[in-house]
Amino acid sequence: MTVAVKNGLRGQILDESARLFIEHGFNGTTINDIAASLGVTRTNIYYYFKDKKEILEELTGDIFMTGRMIAKKAAEPRADPVLALRELVEIFARVVLSNPVRYRVIERNEGYLGPELKVKVAAAKKKVFNDFRSVIQEGIGAGAFRPVDAGSAALAIIGMCSWAAWWYHPDPKRPIDGLIQFFVDFVLNALVPAGGRRRSRLDARGIIENVRNELAFLEKALS
Amino acid sequence: MTVAVKNGLRGQILDESARLFIEHGFNGTTINDIAASLGVTRTNIYYYFKDKKEILEELTGDIFMTGRMIAKKAAEPRADPVLALRELVEIFARVVLSNPVRYRVIERNEGYLGPELKVKVAAAKKKVFNDFRSVIQEGIGAGAFRPVDAGSAALAIIGMCSWAAWWYHPDPKRPIDGLIQFFVDFVLNALVPAGGRRRSRLDARGIIENVRNELAFLEKALS
Numbered sequence: 001m002t003v004a005v006k007n008g009l010r011g012q013i014l015d016e017s018a019r020l021f022i023e024h025g026f027n028g029t030t031i032n033d034i035a036a037s038l039g040v041t042r043t044n045i046y047y048y049f050k051d052k053k054e055i056l057e058e059l060t061g062d063i064f065m066t067g068r069m070i071a072k073k074a075a076e077p078r079a080d081p082v083l084a085l086r087e088l089v090e091i092f093a094r095v096v097l098s099n100p101v102r103y104r105v106i107e108r109n110e111g112y113l114g115p116e117l118k119v120k121v122a123a124a125k126k127k128v129f130n131d132f133r134s135v136i137q138e139g140i141g142a143g144a145f146r147p148v149d150a151g152s153a154a155l156a157i158i159g160m161c162s163w164a165a166w167w168y169h170p171d172p173k174r175p176i177d178g179l180i181q182f183f184v185d186f187v188l189n190a191l192v193p194a195g196g197r198r199r200s201r202l203d204a205r206g207i208i209e210n211v212r213n214e215l216a217f218l219e220k221a222l223s
Numbered sequence: 224m225t226v227a228v229k230n231g232l233r234g235q236i237l238d239e240s241a242r243l244f245i246e247h248g249f250n251g252t253t254i255n256d257i258a259a260s261l262g263v264t265r266t267n268i269y270y271y272f273k274d275k276k277e278i279l280e281e282l283t284g285d286i287f288m289t290g291r292m293i294a295k296k297a298a299e300p301r302a303d304p305v306l307a308l309r310e311l312v313e314i315f316a317r318v319v320l321s322n323p324v325r326y327r328v329i330e331r332n333e334g335y336l337g338p339e340l341k342v343k344v345a346a347a348k349k350k351v352f353n354d355f356r357s358v359i360q361e362g363i364g365a366g367a368f369r370p371v372d373a374g375s376a377a378l379a380i381i382g383m384c385s386w387a388a389w390w391y392h393p394d395p396k397r398p399i400d401g402l403i404q405f406f407v408d409f410v411l412n413a414l415v416p417a418g419g420r421r422r423s424r425l426d427a428r429g430i431i432e433n434v435r436n437e438l439a440f441l442e443k444a445l446s
Contacts, residue, residue: 024334107331111248146440157383159382159383159390160386162386163382163385182372
C-alpha cells in the first residue's frame with residue numbers, strides 16, 4: 001500500500017517544512033528558512049506554494065486521507081469484527097509510521113490553521129474515533145471482544161499508534177511492518193477474551209467455569 | 224495519592240499559562256495575557272515568577288516528578304512482575320490524567336526550554352521508558368508476560384497513557400480512577416498470556432476484574 005507520494009521537490013518542501021515547523025514552530029519558520037534548508041531559492045518554493053500557510057494546510061492532508069481510508073474500511077460489511085479491527089489498526093499505524101514527522105506537525109501547529117480547516121481537521125479526527133469505536137462496539141456485541149468501554153478502547157488504540165509519530169524515526173533496521181504487526185497483536189490480545197476466538201456469545205458454561213477457576217485461585221492465594 | 228498541589232495563585236498561574244501556551248504557543252503568549260486571563264496584575268505574576276520562561280520551566284516539573292515516582296517503584300524489589308507493571312501504569316496514567324493540560328504543554332513547547340533543561344527532560348523521558356521496558360522484560364523472563372518486544376510494549380503503553388492528555392478533560396462524570404483501571408486492564412490483557420494469571424500469586428485485583436468481566440459478558444449474553 002502506498003501511503004504518500006513524496007518524490008520531487010514538492011514533497012521535499014512538505015517534508016522539510018514539517019520538520020522546521022516542529023523544531024521552530026510555524027511562527028518561527030520563514031519561507032527563506034525552508035528554501036535555505038533545501039538549498040533552493042524562494043522562487044522554487046513559491047512555484048509550488050502561495051505561502052507558508054498553504055504548506056501547513058497541505059500537510060493536514062494526511063489526516064484527511066487516513067480518515068477516508070478508515071471510513072471506507074469501517075463501512076464495509078464485515079463477518080469478523082476481529083479482522084475488521086485488525087485492518088483499522090493496520091491502516092492507522094501505517095499512515096503514522098510512514099511519515100511520522102508530517103503526522104506530528106499538525107498536533108504541534110493546529111493553532112495556525114484557518115478556522116474552516118481547523119473545524120474540518122477536528123471532524124476528521126472525530127470520525128476516525130467513531131469508526132474505531134463502532135467496530136469495537138460491534139465486536140463486543142458479537143462476543144468477539146471483552147465488554148470494555150468501546151470509546152476508551154478506541155482512544156487507547158489511537159493514542160498508542162499516534163504516539164509513534166513522536167518516537168519512530170524511519171530506519172531500515174526497524175521496518176514499519178514489524179511495528180504494525182506489534183500494534184495489531186497488542187490490541188487484539190488486549191480485547192479478545194482469553195480463549196475468546198473460539199467462544200460464542202452463548203458459551204455460558206465456559207464463562208461459569210472460568211469464574212469458578214478464578215475464585216478457586218483467589219481462595220488459594222488468600223489462604 | 225496526591226499528584227500536584229494546585230491551590231493558590233501560584234498554581235493558577237501555572238495552569239493558566241499552560242492553557243495559553245498550548246492555545247497560542249509560548250511565543251504568542253505574554254505575561255500580560257496571563258495576568259489578564261486570571262484577572263490579576265503583572266506584578267502579581269512577577270511575585271511568583273521571574274519571567275515567562277521560568278513558568279514554562281516550572282511546568283516541566285511534572286515530567287521529573289513522574290520520572291522519580293516511576294524510578295522509585297521500578298527500583299523496588301518485586302515478587303510479581305504483573306503487579307509491578309500494574310503499579311507503573313497506575314502512576315503514569317494518574318499523572319497524565321490529573322493534569323492533562325500541564326502534561327501537553329511540554330510536548331508543544333519543548334523547543335523553548337533552555338538547552339540544559341531540554342537535555343534533562345529528554346533524560347527523564349528516557350528513564351521512564353527504560354523503567355517500563357525493564358519491568359516488562361523481567362516479566363517476559365519470568366513467563367508472566369508473552370514474549371513481545373519489551374521496548375515496543377513500553378512505547379505502546381507510554382503512548383496510550385500520554386495521548387490521554389490530548390483527549391481527557393477533567394469531568395466529575397468521568398472520574399480518572401475508572402480510566403486508570405481501564406488502562407491497567409488493557410495493558411495486562413495485552414501482555415499476560417491467556418490463562419497466565421494463574422502464574423501470578425499476588426494479582427487478586429486482576430482476578431476480581433476478570434470475574435467481573437466474565438459476569439458482565441454473561442449478563443450481556445443472557446439479555
